[in-house]
Amino acid sequence: MNMPVGSSGSVIHLRDAVVAPAGFPALAGATLDVGAGELVALRGANGAGKTTLLRLCAGLAPLARGAASVLGVDLAGNRATVRRSVGFVGHRNGLYGELTARENIAFVATLVGATHDEVEVVLDGFGLAGRLADTRASALSAGQRRRTALASLAIRRARLWLLDEPHAALDVDSRQQLDRVFREATASGVTVVYTTHERYTDSQRMPRTITLDAGRVVHDHA
Numbered sequence: 434m435n436m437p438v439g440s441s442g443s444v445i446h447l448r449d450a451v452v453a454p455a456g457f458p459a460l461a462g463a464t465l466d467v468g469a470g471e472l473v474a475l476r477g478a479n480g481a482g483k484t485t486l487l488r489l490c491a492g493l494a495p496l497a498r499g500a501a502s503v504l505g506v507d508l509a510g511n512r513a514t515v516r517r518s519v520g521f522v523g524h525r526n527g528l529y530g531e532l533t534a535r536e537n538i539a540f541v542a543t544l545v546g547a548t549h550d551e552v553e554v555v556l557d558g559f560g561l562a563g564r565l566a567d568t569r570a571s572a573l574s575a576g577q578r579r580r581t582a583l584a585s586l587a588i589r590r591a592r593l594w595l596l597d598e599p600h601a602a603l604d605v606d607s608r609q610q611l612d613r614v615f616r617e618a619t620a621s622g623v624t625v626v627y628t629t630h631e632r633y634t635d636s637q638r639m640p641r642t643i644t645l646d647a648g649r650v651v652h653d654h655a
Contacts, residue, residue: 442468442469443466443467443468443502443505444467444468444469444471444503444504444592444593444624445465445466445467445490445502445503445593445624445626446465446466446500446501446502446503447463447464447465447466447486447489447499447500447501448464448499448500448501449462449463449464449498449499449500450462450463450464450489450496450498450499450500450501451463451496451497451498451499451648452485452488452489452494452495452496452497452648453497454485454494458497458648459482459485459648460482460485460486460489460648461482461647461648461649462499462648462649463482463486463499463645463648463649463650464649464650465486465643465650465653467624467626468624469592469622469624470619470620470621470622470623470624471619471624471625471626471641472615472616472619472625472640472641473624473625473626473627473640473641473642473643474627474628474629474631474640474641474642474643475487475626475627475628475629475643475644475645476628476629476630476642476643476644476645477644477645477646478646481644481645481646481647481648482645482647482648482649483597483628483645484523484597484628485648486645487521487523487595487596487597487626487628488521489501489508490503490508490515490519490593490595490626491515491516491519491521491595492508492512492513492514492515492516492519493512493516493521495512496508496509503515503518503519503593504518504519504592504593506518518591518592518593519591519592519593519594519595520585520586520589520591520593520594520595521595521596521597522579522582522583522586522594522595522596522597522599523597524597524598524601526578526579526581526582527582527585528570528578528581528582528585529570530569530570530571531569531570531571532569532570533566533567533568533569533570534556534561534565534566534567534568534570534573534577534581534584535552535556535561535566535567537570537581537585538552538555538556538581538584538585538588539552541585541588541589542588544589545588545589545590547588547590551588552588555584555587555588556584558584558587558617559580559581559583559584559587559614560580560610561577561580561581561584565577574607575602575603575607576603576604576606576607576608576610576611577607579599579603579607579611580610580611580614583596583599583611583614583618587618591623592622592623592624593623593624593626594618594623594624594625594626594627595626595627596625596626596627596628597627597628598627598628598629598630599611599627599629600627600629600631601630608631615627615640641653641654641655642654
């Protein structure tokens with residue numbers, strides 16, 4: 434049995450973590466701890482290692498060296514368990530375009546044993562009730578599709594959300610709606626980690642910001 438390797442209370446625990454697809458160290462010794470209910474923004478130039486860090490934590494990229502655990506599960510030998518336990522949304526949101534928002538979420542609900550009432554609660558909580566619930570995903574706006582993808586994570590009861598540039602191509606209103614979803618999720622104990630190029634000026638909504646460079650954590654601003 435793989436024992437937890439993280440520090441007590443850590444949802445994400447990395448120590449000198451290296452990920453080297455095709456021999457190139459996309460993550461080159463990253464060290465990081467993230468606790469339950471944190472909202473964390475990953476910043477850095479293209480190629481800094483942000484997406485690779487998300488993919489490592491989602492169990493999608495193998496650990497080459499160092500130590501890494503997610504939700505107490507050792508990533509060195511148990512990536513499949515992690516993949517089932519976390520929610521990852523990349524540039525492709527994973528929705529079925531021919532299905533409505535409600536049908537996409539209901540499909541996930543059947544896989545995890547969630548009820549119809551829970552689906553309706555999630556739709557309402559993510560601003561997808563009414564007409565939007567019965568709109569095909571292919572006809573939703575970018576912001577609405579993102580919220581539908583996040584609602585699918587919520588219905589799965591994922592305790593860790595890993596999101597690659599969720600604010601990209603959204604208008605101001607959609608960004609604010611997304612930030613509200615993040616605040617409500619973290620208030621309920623969900624940990625949200627996302628990559629971004631956004632610059633926050635409002636200290637009330639500023640997340641913990643971690644900057645990566647050349648595959649390493651170089652700055653951590655709580």
